[in-house]
Amino acid sequence: MVLFFTHVCRFVVAMSSDKKTLYKNLNNKHVVVTGGSSGIGKAVAIEAVKLGANVTVIGRDIKKLSSVVNEMQGHFINKEQKVQYASLDVTSNYNTIEKCFSDLENKMGTIFMLFNCAGMCICGKFEEMKIDEIKQMIDLNYFGTAYPTKYVLPKMKERNEGIIVFVSTEAALLGIYGYSAYGAAKWAVRGLAESVFMELVGTNVRLTLAFPPDTDTPGFKQEELTKPAETKQISGSGGLHSPSEVGRKMLQDALKGKCYSVFGFSGHILSLLYCGNIDSVSQVFLQIVTMGFLRAIVVVIMLSFHKIVRDGLSKKKKESSN
Numbered sequence: 072m073v074l075f076f077t078h079v080c081r082f083v084v085a086m087s088s089d090k091k092t093l094y095k096n097l098n099n100k101h102v103v104v105t106g107g108s109s110g111i112g113k114a115v116a117i118e119a120v121k122l123g124a125n126v127t128v129i130g131r132d133i134k135k136l137s138s139v140v141n142e143m144q145g146h147f148i149n150k151e152q153k154v155q156y157a158s159l160d161v162t163s164n165y166n167t168i169e170k171c172f173s174d175l176e177n178k179m180g181t182i183f184m185l186f187n188c189a190g191m192c193i194c195g196k197f198e199e200m201k202i203d204e205i206k207q208m209i210d211l212n213y214f215g216t217a218y219p220t221k222y223v224l225p226k227m228k229e230r231n232e233g234i235i236v237f238v239s240t241e242a243a244l245l246g247i248y249g250y251s252a253y254g255a256a257k258w259a260v261r262g263l264a265e266s267v268f269m270e271l272v273g274t275n276v277r278l279t280l281a282f283p284p285d286t287d288t289p290g291f292k293q294e295e296l297t298k299p300a301e302t303k304q305i306s307g308s309g310g311l312h313s314p315s316e317v318g319r320k321m322l323q324d325a326l327k328g329k330c331y332s333v334f335g336f337s338g339h340i341l342s343l344l345y346c347g348n349i350d351s352v353s354q355v356f357l358q359i360v361t362m363g364f365l366r367a368i369v370v371v372i373m374l375s376f377h378k379i380v381r382d383g384l385s386k387k388k389k390e391s392s393n
């Protein structure tokens with residue numbers, strides 16, 4: 072029985088990740104990575120350099136940016152390759168974003184790929200979040216993705232080529248305790264992607280929506296400091312992944328023109344169940360045949376998450392009565 076289940080799972084993962092690569096290298100192509108100075112974005116930037124791309128990394132802190140530029144130079148695969156950074160707060164108003172992106176294109180050519188990796192998570196129960204934090208989550212995670220995308224999208228459509236990547240989270244496939252303000256912003260990113268998918272039908276422009284699980288980045292280490300115990304326990308069940316593994320997979324999926332990029336077992340299962348756009352015939356087939364069964368499994372998992380929350384409540388009650 073266990074063996075059968077393992078084989079079925081392997082088959083499911085293999086089927087849901089089959090697709091051919093549209094672009095084998097990125098020679099002479101300009102790739103922009105927001106949040107490219109740390110964590111997942113930095114891993115993506117380095118992988119893109121290894122494929123021959125000219126890469127721009129965007130962030131606020133110039134020290135971090137210039138150190139990544141140095142690191143990227145160490146991975147050049149041809150003499151013509153160029154890298155640069157731009158210090159930009161992606162929560163700025165649209166005019167500022169537009170000006171910065173237009174300067175970048177003047178310096179390094181039209182943008183072929185945009186990775187929206189700038190983002191962060193402030194955890195906590197919704198009623199305990201500061202008003203500023205709730206707004207910051209939307210400004211950074213949603214508008215910080217929507218505005219750069221608004222800039223590149225019409226140009227890509229005009230040239231009829233280009234790839235955009237949105238970085239959401241597994242916590243936008245399932246509502247999770249402690250990820251309320253952050254999760255909502257990442258659900259908005261997912262919502263934007265789902266509509267843009269249909270607006271791209273009939274064009275060669277591609278959008279990839281990524282759902283990373285916990286990933287061991289500087290941002291993750293920071294968020295762990297204030298993360299509620301319940302959130303740690305629930306989120307941890309998706310495992311802890313390395314930024315290079317997540318960055319590489321994200322880039323590969325984007326180069327395949329996939330709508331979705333997921334990581335690990337939990338990501339594959341959740342994406343089958345919470346399906347949106349059509350990625351491949353085999354994936355749709357799998358969704359149709361596994362839907363009921365997977366729903367049952369995820370309900371059991373969700374009930375175990377509810378138990379974690381209930382246990383937390385009784386622990387806090389006990390502590391306050393002592």
Ligand SMILES: NC(=O)C1=CN([C@@H]2O[C@H](COP(=O)(O)OP(=O)(O)OC[C@H]3O[C@@H](n4cnc5c(N)ncnc54)[C@H](OP(=O)(O)O)[C@@H]3O)[C@@H](O)[C@H]2O)C=CC1
Pocket residue numbers: 105106107108109110111112129130131132133135159160161162187188189190191192211238239240241282283284285286287288289290291
């Ligand atoms: N790590 C994880 O567990 C997961 C992360 N994600 C998402 O992946 C993305 C990357 O996360 P991760 O690598 O962990 O984060 P890091 O904190 O390690 O890196 C974040 C990057 O974004 C930049 N950034 C932050 N705020 C701004 C801003 N206002 N304007 C421009 N750049 C900004 C940072 O540079 P600087 O501070 O100098 O501006 C840095 O380069 C985020 O969207 C995150 O929500 C999703 C699921 C899991």
Ligand SMILES: CCCCCCCCCCCCCCCC(=O)[C@@H](N)CO
Pocket residue numbers: 191192239240241242245247283284285286290291294305306307308309336337340341368369372
């Ligand atoms: C067999 C079926 C498997 C289903 C298991 C469900 C597991 C749910 C795991 C949710 C993980 C959420 C990670 C959020 C990471 C994130 O966004 C933050 N680290 C922000 O930086």
